[in-house]
Amino acid sequence: MTIIILLIAISLSIAVLFLAIFYWNMKSGQYDDTYTPSVRMLFDNKPAPALRNKEQKGHKARKANKENM
DSSP: OHHHHHHHHHHHHHHHHHHHHHHHHHHHTTTSOOSHHHHGGGSOOOOOHHHHHHHHHHHHHHHHHHHHO
């Protein structure tokens, strides 16, 4: 019988801990912006100029290799 009381006490303390963490996250503003994550994938980020130049050089090199084969 004592093990049941011990398990209930442990489970209640874990539940209170998770509730406190959730409340702390809500108060810190972690869940305030619900719109931006849903549309973030719709915006196309352009690669940096240096990266674009490397991709173009790599594409030209691959094209030259295919022509030599």
